[in-house]
Amino acid sequence: MFEYGSYESSLYTYYKKPDMREKFRTSLEKAIEKGEQTDRLAPGLYAELGYLYLQDGDVKTATAMFEREAAAFPESRYFMTSINERLGQAPSEQSSDATSSDEVDGAAPADAGI
Template identity: 35%
Template sequence: MESNARKLMAGALIKRIVAFSCLIVSGCTPPSLYYWGEYEDMIYQMYSEPGSADPATQIAKLREDIGIASESGNQIPPGLHAHLGYMYYLQGDTQSAFLEFAAEKQLFPESAIFIDGLMSRIKE
């Protein structure tokens, strides 16, 4: 009898320790460096269901995400401005596309070779 009671108490203690550990670990998750908004879901949808997200809708959502990030003091994730520029290009707005490509290069200089290649192909 006594052994059984000890096992129950030990099991309850272990459960409490595990629960407490989970609370501590989940509370220590660092905030994301970037505000992703709908960007990742939109990219996934665009490639998994072609034609499901037209450029005008994507432009509106990305512009909204940029506004939210700016208001909350978060950074824009890599690729967002490049994707926005591509959406402008698909709509025939080359000037806005170049502005977004330039923003991508300024925020993420490591993207310069890729962005310069895009821009050179658009100019041709």
């Protein structure tokens, strides 16, 4: 029912060898593409991909991915919206200039309250 592609094996490889991060990214992209084509998109993949972009400092692409996750899976809307708010970009009003990695570092580790 859900198209995960090689999400599991590539995540395992990434954990085993952190320098295989790009392979994890490619696997996510492929699984998403296949899932979109067959209408069997698996939950979490847009968000996982978005998070890789966020770690790279590409806030704009990350935010867009989080929005796509929220649109495809309403169960994720609360989390995705709160992440995008923490990134200082309200959903659906993306600006094109907030992409420096310094801003990511400053915005991400807010207090979780646990």
